[in-house]
Amino acid sequence: xxxxxxxxxxxxxxxxxxxxxxxxxxxxxxxxVWVNSTRATxxxxxxxxxxxxTVSGKSVRPAAQPRITLxxxxxxxxxxxxxxxxxxxxxxxxxxxxxxxLRFFCAGRLDKDSEGLVILTTDGDLAHRLMHPSNVVVKRxxxxxxxxxxxxxxxxxxxxxxxxxxxxxxxxxxxxxPGPTRASTQLDVHMxxxxxxxxxxxxxxxxxxxxxxxxxxxxxxxxxxxxLRAMKxxxxxxxxxxFRVPRPQGKEASPPAFIDxxxx
Numbered sequence: 001x002x003x004x005x006x007x008x009x010x011x012x013x014x015x016x017x018x019x020x021x022x023x024x025x026x027x028x029x030x031x032x033v034w035v036n037s038t039r040a041t042x043x044x045x046x047x048x049x050x051x052x053x054t055v056s057g058k059s060v061r062p063a064a065q066p067r068i069t070l071x072x073x074x075x076x077x078x079x080x081x082x083x084x085x086x087x088x089x090x091x092x093x094x095x096x097x098x099x100x101x102l103r104f105f106c107a108g109r110l111d112k113d114s115e116g117l118v119i120l121t122t123d124g125d126l127a128h129r130l131m132h133p134s135n136v137v138v139k140r141x142x143x144x145x146x147x148x149x150x151x152x153x154x155x156x157x158x159x160x161x162x163x164x165x166x167x168x169x170x171x172x173x174x175x176x177x178p179g180p181t182r183a184s185t186q187l188d189v190h191m192x193x194x195x196x197x198x199x200x201x202x203x204x205x206x207x208x209x210x211x212x213x214x215x216x217x218x219x220x221x222x223x224x225x226x227x228l229r230a231m232k233x234x235x236x237x238x239x240x241x242x243f244r245v246p247r248p249q250g251k252e253a254s255p256p257a258f259i260d261x262x263x264x
Contacts, residue, residue: 014124017103116215
């Protein structure tokens, strides 16, 4: 007798370590997921251990993983992907040996040229909460430009612009250590949505080249204290900090205390 309760298919795939819920929904929509030899549908429920689930022709077996969440200090040059034929080293290839056999989800990616705080977790539900737009998870970034950015243009970053048919904007922006003209090559930027390379594209569209981009905080959890390429396993209280809304700041700011311009 099986006492398992029916659950949504995308949750089952996430719990089994196949992929995140969002990726599972995409696979279902693409027709890559089958249940009992029938093509799966979005929103479908299955009973683990009873229904036969396959993804791209491969059977999915429930795999109970320990719930582990890591905060990583990602360096430039690594990509946030489980598998990429064009890059032999990813954030997952530098996992500590004791975690190498577990399936981690990257809850909020950084592009190859960016650095800073990345959250990796085996908990599909947590990854879903961190990435779902209905949850306001504030991410803070230190941005260094090649050209000074005027204080007077900060409101434009908040209002946003339309670029390639999409509106690009941030929720907060402040110039860091402005000079006599109130311009600076350094900015503190906060976002809680975030499209791929959105910050870089926003500044590029305004005529500014990003020299360096580092995510230094998620919610109220800071990168400070985690060495480059290192990882820290988070406690329950530290995970809760990821969802805490940080205090607002003014339009001029000091640089984050940990920023070292000689690093990397």
